[in-house]
Amino acid sequence: EIVLTQSPVSLSMSPGERATLSCRASQSINNNLAWYQQKPGQAPRLLIYGASSRATGFPARFSGSGSGTEFTLTISSLQSEDFAIYYCQQYNNWPQTFGQGTKLEIK
């Protein structure tokens, strides 16, 4: 089973700042990585798939990059609605697995 390690576990930032979240896989997963955004009391919502393709409804300030074992989610200029928990998920190998999440908090 592939293990995904997200860092940092939590991140305290101010609106307008640039946020960089990382996800590392225990072995190569090519570009078969997704990111999800989850706000309190809500279901996760697909944000990025294929490591860099943005899902419908998310603005261009969200971008994903990486391949192999190292992946990054970047939010170029944080807005108040972006503060949430972000999870990565690999779907290269069975079973699909999730990272433990990064909590993005307002400073």
Next chain:
Amino acid sequence: QVQLVESGGGVVQPGGSLRLSCAASGFTFSSHAMHWVRQAPGKGLEWVAVISFGGTYKHYADSVKGRFSISRDNSKNTVDVEMSSLRIEDTGVYYCARVNVAGVGAEYFDYWGQGTLVTVSS
């Protein structure tokens, strides 16, 4: 628009059983594999089970294998999970989730329901 609505959650004693259901609308249900994913209180996401578009193929996480059973009714656009021999560690919110493929291979989840809470407690 795609909608997934779960129901059936509640409080159950350890060793008990519960059946969750997910009603789908807004897409051709019979063309998509469907999954259940759970989240323990304050914890991350854990994949639970998948069923192929026609219901022939089913797979389970090791943590629930032999205790949970996934099924679907394409005439009613529903996917269920029957949970038995429930343990305290099965407590959490259970989400049904759609993938944009018909088969049971690993995939990303493009739509999620709002979830239903299962509490296993004595």
